[in-house]
Amino acid sequence: MTMKERVTVSIPADLLAWAKGASSGNFSAYVERALRAQALSEASQAVAQWRGDATAAIEELADVFGEEVA
Template sequence: MASEKVTVTIPAEVLGPARESAGGNLSAYVARALRAQLVHEAMDTLAEDMEANPGFRLAHDEWLADMQAEQTAIGDDRSGGPAA
């Protein structure tokens, strides 16, 4: 997976605990957090679409399973388990 170097500004009260939790790899920690946020937003969008159109769920069960697998992969990354 290709990576890009970016500069971000993070409040000190967030950065300190994040560095401690990162176990020495802040980049991987931030990447997991961003990936988790993207999955969360995608699942929120799906929930809104399903509420607006009850038939929508049947057409997107595979996509939902993929998002759940992605959440599992995020958890595996955090615990040092196999990555997806």
């Protein structure tokens, strides 16, 4: 099981309100999914630059990490 750590962040009130509404009551899980998706997106861009094939890199990373990356 992955160890979780409590953090404090400051974000604009309107963005917080939107995210809370979109989170279906589990804000922490929503933020975790958003951060993982961003990390996978950035990793896929780096792999694509290295390999020269963005679509394959995104699909491959999504398969490896079990996440959908848009």
